[in-house]
Amino acid sequence: MLRETLWAMTAAAAFAVAADAQEMRTEAIRFAPGTSGATIAGSITGYESVQYTLGAEAGQRLKVRLEPSNLATYFNVYAPGSGPGDQALANAQFMGEMVPDINIFDGTLSTSGEYMIDVYMMRSAARRNETSNYALYVSIEGDLPAQVEGDYADGLQGGPDYFQVATSGGGTLNLRSGPSGAAGLVTRLANGQNVRNLGCRMAEGRRWCRVATLADPGFEGWAAGDFLIEGTGMASTPPTSAGGVGGTSTERVRFAAGTSGAELTGSLLPGESRRYLLGASNGQDLYVRVAANGPDLSYQIFNPDGSFLLDQMTSAQEYRGQLWQSGDHVIEVINRGNSTQTYNVIFGID
Structure with a gap:
C-alpha cells in the first residue's frame, strides 16, 4: 500500500512538470506517404515541453521510444480529448502494462482519435535550465478495421455533413484514391470548394476524410483532414482569378x-x-x-x-x-x- 501511495505521489509530481511548463509547443507527427512510422529529432531546455499529436484508431498498436541526452527527460501519452494536467494514459517514467521499459510505450489502443505524446524534463533538471536533445521514434502498427471503433466524440464517422477546403495561401488540395499520400491522384480541390463528408479515418498519423464533390458528375476520394473545415451544401463559387x-x-x-x-x-x-x-x-x-x-x-x-x-x-x-x-x-x-x-x-x- 505504501509503495502504491509513493508511486501515485511521484507520478502526480511528474505530470505536474508538463502542466506547469513555462513554454509548451505543439507539433503534429506526419508519417511519410506509405509508411507507418517516423523519427523526430528535438530539443528542450528548462521548463520547455513539446506535445506531439498523431491520429490512430482503436485496435491499432502504438509504439513510442524516447532516447534523450539528458536522463531526466521522459514522456506522457494522453488519450484523445486529454492533455497535460489530465490523467495520462501512461507515464514513460514508470514501468507498467504499456511501459515495458523506461521511456518505451507499447500498447493497443482502445479509442479512435488524436493522441498526444508530451516530452518534458523533471522539475529538478528544468529548474537548473538543463538541455536535453532527443530522438523520438513513433510507429502505428495494424491495419485499419473495417469500420471505425471507439470513435472519440464522433470525430471520424460523425462531424458536419459538408466540408470546405481551407488551404494555406489559397492553394489546391489533392483528392486521392485512398487515405494515403501515396495513393493515386483523383483530382485537385480548389480552396473554398465545398464537398460532401462521407466519413474519416486515421492513417499515416493524420485524419483522412472521404469526400465527394457536389458537381454531377463528380468525384469521390480522400483528402487530408488538416485542410477541411465545416462547409455548406452550396456549390462552389467560380475560382478566383490568379491574375x-x-x-x-x-x-x-x-x-x-x-x-x-x-x-x-x-x-x-x-x-x-x-x-x-x-x-x-x-x-x-x-x-x-x-x-x-x-x-x-x-x-x-x-x-x-x-x-x-x-x-x-x-x-x-x-x-x-x-x-x-x-x-x-x-x-x-x-x-x-x-x-x-x-x-x-x-x-x-x-
Whole structure:
C-alpha cells in the first residue's frame, strides 16, 4: 500500500512538470506517404515541453521510444480529448502494462482519435535550465478495421455533413484514391470548394476524410483532414482569378466548322490574366500550348465544377490529358511579369 501511495505521489509530481511548463509547443507527427512510422529529432531546455499529436484508431498498436541526452527527460501519452494536467494514459517514467521499459510505450489502443505524446524534463533538471536533445521514434502498427471503433466524440464517422477546403495561401488540395499520400491522384480541390463528408479515418498519423464533390458528375476520394473545415451544401463559387491587380477578361473559344482545334493571339498587361472558356465532354482529350514571347507567362486549367484540372504551369510546358467532366473548362493565361506580354495559345480537343 505504501509503495502504491509513493508511486501515485511521484507520478502526480511528474505530470505536474508538463502542466506547469513555462513554454509548451505543439507539433503534429506526419508519417511519410506509405509508411507507418517516423523519427523526430528535438530539443528542450528548462521548463520547455513539446506535445506531439498523431491520429490512430482503436485496435491499432502504438509504439513510442524516447532516447534523450539528458536522463531526466521522459514522456506522457494522453488519450484523445486529454492533455497535460489530465490523467495520462501512461507515464514513460514508470514501468507498467504499456511501459515495458523506461521511456518505451507499447500498447493497443482502445479509442479512435488524436493522441498526444508530451516530452518534458523533471522539475529538478528544468529548474537548473538543463538541455536535453532527443530522438523520438513513433510507429502505428495494424491495419485499419473495417469500420471505425471507439470513435472519440464522433470525430471520424460523425462531424458536419459538408466540408470546405481551407488551404494555406489559397492553394489546391489533392483528392486521392485512398487515405494515403501515396495513393493515386483523383483530382485537385480548389480552396473554398465545398464537398460532401462521407466519413474519416486515421492513417499515416493524420485524419483522412472521404469526400465527394457536389458537381454531377463528380468525384469521390480522400483528402487530408488538416485542410477541411465545416462547409455548406452550396456549390462552389467560380475560382478566383490568379491574375492579380491587372484584372481578368473572358473569351469563348470556338472551333471552325469541321476542325478540332483553334489558335488565338493575345496580349496581357503586367498582372493581367485572360480566361478561355472551352466546352468539352468527359473522356475527351484536351491539348493546350501557350507560345509566349517571354518567360513570365503561366497558365492553369479548371474543371467545370471549379476544381483544378491543372495547377499553374509555365508557358514552356504544354498540356495533354483526358477530361473527367463535361461542360465549360477554363484555361486561364496569366502574366506574372512587369511588362506587357504577347502570346499565341493553341487548343485542341480529340
